[in-house]
Amino acid sequence: MTLCEIRSVDNRAIIHLDMDCFYAAIEVRDRPALRGKPVAVGGARERRGVLTTCNYEARKFGVHSAMPTFMALQRCPHLIVLATRFDVYRREAAVIRDILHRFTPLIEPLSLDEAYLDVSAHPGAPAALAHVIRKAIFQKTKLTASAGIGPNKLIAKIASEMNKPNGQFEVTPEQVPGFMHRLPVRKIWGIGEKAERKLEGLGVKTCGELQHFTRPELVDLFGKFGLELYELCRGLDHRLVEPDRPRKSLSTEETFPLDLATLAQCEEKLEELFQDLMADLAQKESSRRISKIFVKLKFSDFTRTTAERAGLAPTLPDFRSLLTEAFSRTEKPVRLIGLGVRFTEMETAEAQIPLL
Ligand code: TTP
Ligand code: MG
Numbered sequence: 001m002t003l004c005e006i007r008s009v010d011n012r013a014i015i016h017l018d019m020d021c022f023y024a025a026i027e028v029r030d031r032p033a034l035r036g037k038p039v040a041v042g043g044a045r046e047r048r049g050v051l052t053t054c055n056y057e058a059r060k061f062g063v064h065s066a067m068p069t070f071m072a073l074q075r076c077p078h079l080i081v082l083a084t085r086f087d088v089y090r091r092e093a094a095v096i097r098d099i100l101h102r103f104t105p106l107i108e109p110l111s112l113d114e115a116y117l118d119v120s121a122h123p124g125a126p127a128a129l130a131h132v133i134r135k136a137i138f139q140k141t142k143l144t145a146s147a148g149i150g151p152n153k154l155i156a157k158i159a160s161e162m163n164k165p166n167g168q169f170e171v172t173p174e175q176v177p178g179f180m181h182r183l184p185v186r187k188i189w190g191i192g193e194k195a196e197r198k199l200e201g202l203g204v205k206t207c208g209e210l211q212h213f214t215r216p217e218l219v220d221l222f223g224k225f226g227l228e229l230y231e232l233c234r235g236l237d238h239r240l241v242e243p244d245r246p247r248k249s250l251s252t253e254e255t256f257p258l259d260l261a262t263l264a265q266c267e268e269k270l271e272e273l274f275q276d277l278m279a280d281l282a283q284k285e286s287s288r289r290i291s292k293i294f295v296k297l298k299f300s301d302f303t304r305t306t307a308e309r310a311g312l313a314p315t316l317p318d319f320r321s322l323l324t325e326a327f328s329r330t331e332k333p334v335r336l337i338g339l340g341v342r343f344t345e346m347e348t349a350e351a352q353i354p355l356l
Contacts, residue, residue: 015147017100020056044083103133108242150176248343250280250285252338271316290314293313296340297327300333
């Protein structure tokens, strides 16, 4: 058990962070002439496209994600519909992820633009911290984010919608009963349209009203989920933030336009690849312990070999010796060289210690 898990699971400091109209915000940022205009991102009307999202100006017209583009244009004839640029969104998401990692290693991404952060171990007040995080994201990306702060994932996620866009909302543990009392049942994950209608038929609209049901009654209505619902409608959620698994290795590689016929030619390329790997390592995984280094070769006939050894340091001479070993196995012309390191498997507790 990690130190973090010793804390009560019901009283943690969780931030749910959600970028505002993420794809659309990126497009508007990159095309300042579009600022203030209704903008959506998705497939063209002519190709029976669907919108992935739209900005808040477009939402005023009733346009929303997953809406067919032709329908969106009926509601908002001036809507500007742009094609998606996933590579740009992914790059931006990685920049944001790096910013979040400055504050806690306990980050659970939900999608490209959404994540839970467990900041229980952080000395600062969680709402102030959410503010600092949002500001850091804006300074770096010129994109706004909204945040919800609460004692668990359920509350934090619901709270992040309360002051969207570019806002945040905190529900302290003391405020949970009042917050849940008024909350529409639909806000609870697991309650979809069908369940909402079922409850409405029983005269139940808010979580406060749902709290009058006993566990067996809820099981009768919703099966096993009824037991969870009994807790959720009281604002209790025992799910922990589950961080992404740390990467096991990091590598860099290059495919050459002309095959390298000799070891000397391969060695010439080694230094540049080595510098790339070192720069990447410093930026992304500066504090991880390295267990092995390796050199991978792909040959002109598309066969491949990897020379790998434990206990070697990631130095140029050590990579050179692995290159020699790999090359001498076949001496075939080389079309690709890859250099990499493998990390020691980290214990979760070890990953968390720096913040405690
Ligand atoms: P969301 O966070 O759901 O939406 P959003 O960021 O556009 O708007 P909000 O301000 O309400 O948070 O989704 C994030 C991105 O995921 C969104 O920009 C586009 C993409 N997406 C789809 O591709 N299809 C969908 O149906 C939805 C909902 C989102
Ligand atoms: Mg979003």
